[in-house]
Amino acid sequence: MLFNVERETRFDLRFRLFGTPIRVTPWFWFVTAASGFRLIQDVGFEYLFIWIACVFFSILMHEFGHIWMGRAFGNHGEIVLQAMCGLAVGSNGQYERWKRILVSLAGPGIELIFSGVLITLLMLFGNDRPFHFRGDLHWFDNIIGWLWHLSENASRSQHVRYVFFFLLQINFIWAAVNLVPVWPLDGGQVSREIFTRFSQPNGVRASLALSIAVAVLICVHSASSMLGGPRIPLLPHSSLFVLLLFAILALMSFQLLQFENARKMGHWRDPDEDRLPWESDPDEWKRR
Secondary structure (H helix, E strand, O other), X not given: OOOOOOOOOOOOEEEEEOOXXXXXXXXXXXXXXXXXXXXXXXXXXXXXXXXXXXXXXXXXXXHHHXXXXXXXXXXXXXXXXXXXXEEEEOOOOOOOHHHHHHHHHHHHHHHHHHXXXXXXXXXXXXXXXXXXXXXXXXXXXXXXXXXXXHHHOOOOOHHHHHHHHHHHXXXXXHHHHHOOOXXXXXXXXXXXXXXXXXXXXXXXXHHHHHHHHHHHHHHHHHHHHHOOOOOOOOOOOOOHHHXXXXXXXXXXXXXXXXXXXXXXXXXXXXXXOOOOHHHHOOOHHHHO
């Protein structure tokens, strides 16, 4: 699947940080550059590199949130940054449900804490020009305007202002999007844990049904927003990237729901389903 770990290649960037192995695939750089390519036309070529650096730092910090929380519970993992996502492989292997939920929330949590620190510092040490929320703008546009206003407080240098703006935008808005209950986003993983807590037989199917419904709703809103049609009041303006991303996530959830339905009817069985932890993971005993 798209969010499985990509194969290793000789072009991967490999290093260790805080004792954690990190691998960055070439597709990560390509997709990140493509997502910010418009910056070349809007503000200049060098801002694309600023965007790539901010995305790399922010996603790496997100994955370290998972890694550090998992390490607190005795699991050690590695980080893979690839085309569509970052992965904290091996960080969420706890047996207790509440621990798995905390590991899932730690990624967006560390980003929201970081953006909160940035916002606080910029409000304390920036100039005191007030920002007025405009009633004729959508709430999301007002938030973007407020983040840019805070970034202007950072420095007279436009390059520095864009660094702060990109960091705030990625760590504040992307973290919030990651909490949407769509599989395999962190919010989707948490919703699965909650559903299976109250209904072990049908929890996975219920969480996948919710994932499909939310992803399709975002896709419809995105398409309508891009075509100038009606929009769902509380959802922001959207883009082609958001439309494609949630279309892929909706398709993934639909496929997984078909597998789960087939498994319930006895037409398909996961070969690892009945294995003991050390049978599917020979090194499991080392992490106890």
